[in-house]
Each structure stands twice: as C-alpha cells, then as structure tokens.
Amino acid sequence: xxxxxxxxxxxxxxxxxxxxxxxxxxxxxxxxxxxxxxxxxxxxxxxxxxxxxxxxxxxxxxxxxxxxxxxxxxxxxxxxxxxxxxxxxxxxxxxxxxxxxxxxxxxxxxxxxxxxxxxxxxxxxxxxxxxxxxxxxxxxxxxxxxxxxxxxxxxxxxxxxxxxxxxxxxxxxxxxxxxxxxxxxxxxxxxxxxxxxxxxxxxxxxxxxxxxxxxxxxxxxxxxxxxxxxxxxxxxxxxxxxxxxxxxxxxxxxxxxx
Amino acid sequence: xxxxxxxxxxxxxxxxxxxxxxxxxxxxxxxxxxxxxxxxxxxxxxxxxxxxxxxxxxxxxxxxxxxxxxxxxxxxxxxxxxxxxxxxxxxxxxxxxxxxxxxxxxxxxxxxxxxxxxxxxxxxxxxxxxxxxxxxxxxxxxxxxxxxxxxxxxxxxxxxxxxxxxxxxxxxxxxxxxxxxxxxxxxxxxxxxxxxxxxxxxxxxxxxxxxxxxxxxxxxxxxxxxxxxxxxxxxxxxxxxxxxxxxxxxxxxxxxxxxxxxxxxxxxxxxxxxxxxxxxxxxxxxxxxxxxxxxxxxxxxxxxxxxxxxxxxxxxxxxxxxxxxxxxxxxxxxxxxxxxxxxxxxxxxxxxxxxxxxxxxx
Numbered sequence: 001x002x003x004x005x006x007x008x009x010x011x012x013x014x015x016x017x018x019x020x021x022x023x024x025x026x027x028x029x030x031x032x033x034x035x036x037x038x039x040x041x042x043x044x045x046x047x048x049x050x051x052x053x054x055x056x057x058x059x060x061x062x063x064x065x066x067x068x069x070x071x072x073x074x075x076x077x078x079x080x081x082x083x084x085x086x087x088x089x090x091x092x093x094x095x096x097x098x099x100x101x102x103x104x105x106x107x108x109x110x111x112x113x114x115x116x117x118x119x120x121x122x123x124x125x126x127x128x129x130x131x132x133x134x135x136x137x138x139x140x141x142x143x144x145x146x147x148x149x150x151x152x153x154x155x156x157x158x159x160x161x162x163x164x165x166x167x168x169x170x171x172x173x174x175x176x177x178x179x180x181x182x183x184x185x186x187x188x189x190x191x192x193x194x195x196x197x198x199x200x201x202x203x204x205x206x207x208x209x210x211x212x213x214x215x216x217x218x219x220x221x222x223x224x225x226x227x228x229x230x231x232x233x234x235x236x237x238x239x240x241x242x243x244x245x246x247x248x249x250x251x252x253x254x255x256x257x258x
Numbered sequence: 259x260x261x262x263x264x265x266x267x268x269x270x271x272x273x274x275x276x277x278x279x280x281x282x283x284x285x286x287x288x289x290x291x292x293x294x295x296x297x298x299x300x301x302x303x304x305x306x307x308x309x310x311x312x313x314x315x316x317x318x319x320x321x322x323x324x325x326x327x328x329x330x331x332x333x334x335x336x337x338x339x340x341x342x343x344x345x346x347x348x349x350x351x352x353x354x355x356x357x358x359x360x361x362x363x364x365x366x367x368x369x370x371x372x373x374x375x376x377x378x379x380x381x382x383x384x385x386x387x388x389x390x391x392x393x394x395x396x397x398x399x400x401x402x403x404x405x406x407x408x409x410x411x412x413x414x415x416x417x418x419x420x421x422x423x424x425x426x427x428x429x430x431x432x433x434x435x436x437x438x439x440x441x442x443x444x445x446x447x448x449x450x451x452x453x454x455x456x457x458x459x460x461x462x463x464x465x466x467x468x469x470x471x472x473x474x475x476x477x478x479x480x481x482x483x484x485x486x487x488x489x490x491x492x493x494x495x496x497x498x499x500x501x502x503x504x505x506x507x508x509x510x511x512x513x514x515x516x517x518x519x520x521x522x523x524x525x526x527x528x529x530x531x532x533x534x535x536x537x538x539x540x541x542x543x544x545x546x547x548x549x550x551x552x553x554x555x556x557x558x559x560x561x562x563x564x565x566x567x568x569x570x571x572x573x574x575x576x577x578x579x580x581x582x583x584x585x586x587x588x589x590x591x592x593x594x595x596x597x598x599x600x601x602x603x604x605x606x607x608x609x610x611x612x613x614x615x616x617x618x619x620x
Contacts (some may be wrong), residue, residue, distance in 0.1 A: 014435055021497075040304060053579065054567060055580070056499055056517070056518065057502055058501070058503060059499055059500060063500075065494035065495045065497070065500055065514075066494065066498070067498070068498035068499060068500065069498055069499075070498070070499040071496060071497055071499030072497035072498070072499075074499070075497075103280060119615060127597075129600060129601065129604045129605060132605065132607060132608055133608065147614075156424060168485055168488075179474075180474065183474060183475050183555075185361075185554045186527070186555065187554050187556055187560070188524075188525035188526075188554070188555055189525055189551070189554065189556065189557070189560035189568055190556070190560070190568070192525060192567065192568075193560075193567060193568040193579060196579050196580075197570075197579040197582075199579075199583065200579065200582070200583025200584075200586055200587060203396040203583065204586055204590045206581040207587065207590045207591055208590060211594040211597070211598070215597070215598070215601060218328065218601075218609070219601065219608055219609065219612070220606060220612070221615075226441050227529060237374075249611075
C-alpha cells in the first residue's frame with residue numbers, strides 16, 4: 001500500500017503540483033485507420049474461411065449437391081477477402097512513404113540506436129515488467145513496429161503461397177504470376193501445408209495484438225483503443241517532459257528498492 | 259537405311275486397311291484428331307522404324323504393366339510391332355552378352371535417332387551400387403544411352419520425381435532422370451502412369467517426331483494440365499460442402515466428396531478423372547477411395563494418405579499444423595491472461611498514478 005501512495009505523491013510533483021497537462025496528437029491518419037479496419041475484417045474472414053476450407057463442418061442434413069453451395073461460398077469469400085487484403089496492404093505500403101511520421105516506413109525497421117534501445121526498454125517495462133516506467137512513444141513503440149514488420153513478412157508469405165495455390169483455379173494474371181512457387185516449394189502439398197500453418201501465426205498475432213492494445217490503454221490511460229477509431233492520442237505535454245517524468249519516477253522506484 | 263514403319267508392317271502381314279486403321283487411331287491418340295490421319299499416314303510411310311530402348315532401373319515394373327493394358331489394342335499391338343524395341347530387360351528374348359550387344363548396336367547404329375524410355379529412379383549413393391545391370395551402375399548405363407538419344411521419356415513417378423525410393427530418408431540416393439541428364443526429359447509421372455497417357459506420349463513422339471508441349475515440371479500439358487479435382491465427377495459435392503465423413507457411411511454410399519477422407523485430388527495434376535483406367539472403367543475416386551496423389555513429387559512424404567493436410571514433421575503421425583496451431587493459440591491465450599494478472603499486481607502503482615491524475619483534476 002505504501003508503494004502506491006508514494007506513486008500517487010510523485011505524480012503531483014510532476015507538474016509542480018498543478019494538474020498534469022496533456023496535449024492532443026493526431027497520430028493515425030484516415031488512410032492508416034481505414035487500412036487497419038479493412039485489414040482486420042479481411043484477416044478475420046480469411047482466418048475463419050481458411051480454417052473452414054481445411055476443416056469443413058458436417059452438414060446437418062444430406063440433400064443433393066445441386067441444392068447447396070455453402071463450401072463454394074466459403075471459398076469465394078476467402079478468395080475475395082484475399083484480394084481486398086492484398087490491395088489494402090499495397091495501399092498501406094504507399095502510405096508508408098507519403099503519410100505522417102507515425103506512418104512512415106522507417107518506423108518498422110529498427111535500424112537506429114534509439115529504436116534498438118526502445119525495444120529493450122519496452123521489453124523491460126511492458127513485457128517482463130522489471131521496470132515500472134518506460135518512455136511512452138506517441139505512435140508505435142519500436143518493438144510493436146518491429147513485430148508489425150514481421151507480420152508484413154507473413155502477409156507477403158501468405159499472399160505468395162495463397163496466389164500460388166489459387167493459380168490452378170484462375171486465369172487472372174495476378175495469381176498466375178505466382179505459379180512458379182509451387183515446384184519451388186516442392187509441390188502443392190507443401191504450399192498448402194505452409195499456407196495453412198501460417199493461419200496460426202495470424203491467430204496468435206490477433207490475440208496478442210488485441211490484448212496489448214487493451215493493456216496500453218489500461219496502463220497509460222491516454223486513449224490507445226479509441227485512437228484507432230478517431231486517430232487521436234494524448235501525450236503528456238512534451239516528449240522532453242515525459243522523459244523527465246519517467247526518469248524522476250524511476251529514480252524514486254530505485255530509491256525505494258534500496 | 260532401315261525399313262519405314264509402313265514397310266515393316268507389310269512384312270509382318272498387316273494389310274493397307276490395317277495400316278490406315280492404325281494411323282487413324284494413332285492420330286486420335288496423339289491428339290491430332292481424326293482429321294490428322296493423313297499426316298500420320300504420310301509420316302509412317304516415310305519414317306524409318308524408330309529404335310527404342312526401354313531401360314529398367316529402381317522400379318517395380320508397374321509402368322510396363324500399365325502400358326500393356328492400354329485401351330486401344332490396335333494401337334498397342336501395332337505400336338509394339340512397329341517400334342524396334344531393341345532392349346528391355348523384362349520383355350526381350352535375348353539375355354546376357356546378346357542383350358548387351360543389342361544395346362550397344364542400337365546406340366552405334368542409330369546415333370541421335372533412337373528413343374529412350376526410362377522406368378525407375380537411379381541410385382547415386384555409394385557409387386551407385388544399389389542398382390547394377392551387367393556389372394555397370396544404373397547411372398553409367400543411363401549416361402551412355404542418354405548421350406545420343408533423340409528423346410528421353412521418364413516413365414512413372416520413380417523416373418520423374420523419385421517416388422518411394424526417394425522418400426525420406428532416401429537410403430540409396432534415388433534420383434529422378436531429369437536431374438542426371440543434360441537433355442530435356444518428358445516426365446510422365448504416376449504410380450503407375452495411365453496406360454493411354456503413356457501410349458499417347460509415345461505416339462506423339464513417333465507421329466510428329468517432336469516432344470509434346472510440356473509444363474514447367476516437364477510433364478505433357480495435355481494430360482497434366484489440370485487437377486484430378488477439376489474434372490472429378492464428385493466435384494459438385496465439394497462445392498456443396500457434402501463430404502464423406504467415414505468410409506462406408508451414408509455419405510460414402512451417396513457418393514459425396516472424399517476431401518475429408520484425405521483425397522489429394524485438389525493438389526494432384528493428372529488425367530485420371532478424364533481418361534480413367536482399365537479401358538476407361540473407373541479410377542480411384544470412382545471406386546470410393548480418395549486420390550493419393552501418386553503423380554505428385556514427394557507424395558510419400560506428404561502423408562498420411564487419409565489426411566488431406568500433411569502431418570507436422572517431428573511430431574506424432576496425427577499432428578497436423580492445426581494441432582500445433584491450437585496448442586500455440588491456447589498457450590498464447592494463457593500467456594496474455596497471466597500477463598494481465600501480473601500487470602495488476604506489479605504495476606499497481608502505475609495504475610494508481612493514472613487514477614491520481616484524474617483525482618487531482620476534479
């Protein structure tokens with residue numbers, strides 16, 4: 001209980017006893033939000049229909065084939081959602097070059113020292129929780145951004161293997177461009193296997209992603225969840241002040257442990 | 259110069275009528291249609307009787323067995339008659355040194371003109387000792403016969419992609435023909451390939467004197483261009499979502515789709531559902547059993563046969579990608595739940611700070 005009261009007291013000292021002030025930041029622009037939700041819907045559809053294609057359920061009654069087409073529809077939704085998802089992803093890549101600084105492509109590659117330091121910090125603060133206060137990024141934190149980069153790779157892998165499988169059922173130019181993947185991966189057995197296995201990567205990603213969004217919203221209280229609807233997040237006055245506050249709070253934590 | 263096909267047929271007592279009948283049938287089998295008969299007649303009147311070497315390496319002779327069951331007996335008989343089948347271990351009368359002499363003579367006298375049909379994979383491990391004929395390794399024999407061949411046909415999955423001999427761990431280093439020779443090889447996979455498909459490929463080589471159009475895996479497009487699934491008569495049941503749930507259930511009796519019984523039709527390129535077997539009588543799916551994908555590379559390693567998704571390597575035979583995926587998914591759920599609990603304990607001061615900011619403002 002004493003820890004908590006110390007924490008509360010510290011907050012009051014942050015702003016010289018005055019209320020902690022926040023500024024509103026427009027983080028996620030409209031195209032980024034649109035990408036997110038189109039992607040969320042398409043991915044959910046792809047996961048559900050993909051699983052069903054692998055494991056069609058038993059029909060409740062047994063009519064003749066001409067009376068039903070449910071499996072055909074499941075496959076149609078899968079293929080249609082796949083196209084939406086691919087072009088939506090292409091649009092997001094474009095926006096990575098023309099969007100604001102939170103949407104820029106370089107967020108997703110941890111090449112600078114600062115980003116690498118932040119990854120370690122996020123691991124310490126949010127995953128392992130050995131540190132109470134870390135620097136809070138306005139946009140993606142560097143670890144999240146790097147994980148998104150890995151998901152982009154998985155997107156590409158699913159797109160390539162998906163179109164390779166689809167190429168045998170289509171005369172469209174796009175899937176046919178991926179026909180060569182099939183012999184390269186050792187036949188359609190293998191392509192199918194890997195395409196199906198990656199479904200579980202997405203399932204896992206969705207679980208972790210949703211959880212962490214709620215986690216950040218809960219622990220930081222600055223509108224993480226609503227930001228993907230309206231685009232706005234809240235920041236303590238300035239990044240410098242925020243960093244100073246973190247430093248202060250952490251030194252208090254360290255003192256306490258002594 | 260040797261006899262033309264027409265001359266050799268005359269010598270064997272075939273009439274002009276027989277010859278023309280044969281030409282029409284050959285035109286149809288080679289995919290020229292009946293109107294192509296004139297082209298075939300003209301070719302067979304001029305063309306020298308082609309010398310053929312049918313090599314047997316690591317195989318079970320099921321390709322030969324299939325070949326002699328072609329559904330056009332007139333073509334099959336005549337073909338075996340008109341071909342100079344100069345060497346084939348299983349059918350020739352000669353043996354020992356005589357057989358070897360026949361092989362060498364054929365190569366010497368028909369350089370660049372003879373056709374090589376290969377049945378079986380070639381072992382490459384340990385100097386190729388696992389398959390030797392007449393004291394020579396299969397690989398050295400293949401290199402000798404392939405050097406001056408006009409065309410090479412790989413019969414069956416063994417010669418095309420290694421089949422069961424090349425299945426993990428491939429103890430003999432069984433290797434498909436196309437990986438050993440520096441020439442285009444016509445792959446005719448299947449275990450065995452369909453008799454009429456084999457017949458057609460040979461006829462095509464004979465009549466047109468050229469290799470049929472091949473896909474990127476060296477298979478004749480005409481027969482391997484579509485999946486078994488695309489031409490399956492049970493396909494409507496697939497799209498309707500009507501599946502056999504277990505062998506001999508009511509759905510099986512009704513002839514529903516065998517997808518859930520592990521049918522590999524959706525990933526197998528072959529003409530079974532069009533040409534069918536044994537004079538067009540039936541094919542596996544028609545007999546109530548799923549396709550096992552015998553004409554696809556690595557089908558032995560992509561089992562089990564009664565599961566349409568390959569088992570996950572390194573785990574038990576029944577673990578599919580889904581077993582692993584479900585385990586990972588459940589572990590992740592447990593992980594985030596644990597993290598949520600830990601967060602509320604360890605970070606209670608941080609949570610309190612957030613609430614304190616609110617109290618201060620109000």
